[in-house]
Amino acid sequence: MSERLVIRLGSNEGDSIHWLQFNDKAQEVIASGSLNSAEELSQLAPQAAVANVQVLVPGSDVSYFEVDVPKSNRRQAIAAIPFMLEDELAADVDTLHFVYGDVIESRQSVYVCDKLRIARWLKWLSEAGISASQMLPDYLAVPVAQEPENISVLQLDNQLLFRLNSNQGLCISEQWLNVTLDLLRGDKDSLLIEHFDVQSDIHLPPHQWLAQPLVLPMQQLAMSLTKLPINLLVGEFTQNKKTNNHWKVWRSVAIAASVLVVMFFVEQLIRVNQLEQQQAQLKQQSEDIFRKLNPNVRRVLKLKSRMQNEIKSLAGGGGSNELFDMLEAMNGALSAVPELKPSTIKFDKRRNELRLQAEAGSYQQFEKFKGLLEQQYTVVMGAMNNNGNKVNGSLVVKVSS
Structure with missing residues (x-):
């Protein structure tokens, strides 16, 4: 499928939603826009029916961890990660959804999100008639910085999406920018920040802000989603295949066509029955006429042959x-x-x-x-x-x- 529909949901139902429909083959934007809330998601159902739906969710709702795992018995070690992180999590591990990314130098990347929150996002989509194939934190759609020591950031309304490396990122409000940059700087004098259309009035010093090619924020996110590092829709949240969406679109047409076919065959059956009844009536009438002309005949067998013989007889016999x-x-x-x-x-x-x-x-x-x-x-x-x-x-x- 050459078209993708990228939807960026909010944390709450009343948050604004950004979306963009992108054609990978032509590398161009087909349509884009924003919705006032999740209640308006049904407006995107027609686009979702003919595109691969990728959903971005606020990175602030997804926690990120790195856990040391041994090279041997890695599978058993990964299964134990939820309990290894139990002290760092603010909720019971049974209420959380764990997704595992790449391993970097024996450290396993782990993404954690509340199950109820994922279920709520899927409920919004389902009620709108939209089936998503992929879901991931929004910061993972921001391009990785071109230089390893740099970080990248993209602005979406009053939120800033940071990409720190191939696996990690942040989603913050503008008001937390100064604090966030101080934490990211650590012992460095300043940061080299590759930014995508970040407003100049928040280019805080002493950091160096390196402007990147200017495109729509959602277009930039869509262009970076060709290779996904993770997908939150795994395990108990695995979704049905995309063909189900096409079935929803064409289901009414298929049902109508099936009804027409059934009606056609019913009509033909009725017509055949009527013709058979007419044939039986004509046969009976023919037999009645033959009996009137031949009162001595009681049973009329092979009426056609009998009538031909009578005609031959009238014609002089012998054919x-x-x-x-x-x-x-x-x-x-x-x-x-x-x-x-x-x-x-x-x-x-x-x-x-x-x-x-x-x-x-x-x-x-x-x-x-x-x-x-x-x-x-x-x-x-x-x-x-x-x-x-x-x-x-x-x-x-x-x-x-």
Whole structure:
């Protein structure tokens, strides 16, 4: 995931919150801003859904210790560290969360934070629909000083974030700057401080304040978070994978799509059932018609075959299609002589001939009709009667021998 959302929470719910969305591939800021309190975190849910969420918490809420551990049995020694620090901690070790960083010259770095405080931060995020993958003290996002003897500091509102070395730092208010610098100076005459946009009016002497390239404070913190020294979200605070956030975003779409698919199949099932019912009704109607035409038949099996046999029988048996051929030829002749109107048509299966009674406007129309049929069949003209302006007559159409 090329985008990261860096959120810097406060110690209390009403503290302001800074955030920045950063694209690692393009090395540019997509968006940034601040919120008045944790209640407004839900405004960042859309950005959090498409980015890796990294959370910074006040370094003043995370204690730092270094403990000597033997090279042998290091794992057992680390497990005993909470009890080794018990006298230096202001709370019961069972209420504290211990995270272990790098080992520097046999000294194990240890970060300690109250479990309830971490749970409270996660609760704010959860209620806003945000899932964080990483959480660490804010001072660990300040770049390490370029020179080993120097320290670095970044200003965020009225707070100053000090980075003392690769593992250690401080988060203080401006009012504690003078006292803090005196403690950090120790026996030195002054400190060399590489600063990131620290206001000039607090550049206290005799220290040397070395300005660094000017970028947004949150941008500088985001750019330094590519390699994290620690993550507070381990052990009992391990979070689910980021894919869960994507699921939250697309869950409603997936549910809607699933509902549509189910509705589609239900509709198709209903339609198939309706077609089957219609088919059954048509079959029953066909059987009823067949029984009316064949009253002696009780059971109708293989209706299609029975009807085809009956049609063949009507056509002269043996599969002959003469009846249909005659009717087709007669239909063509009637289309050519529309004035001639048939009144009765009978087919003599034994003689294989078709008898026609018709009415026309003149004898010539009968002759024309007869001539058209004689192209394929033998046609015998019967008696003709003239009734005023109408002529009635009969014709016999036979297969030519």
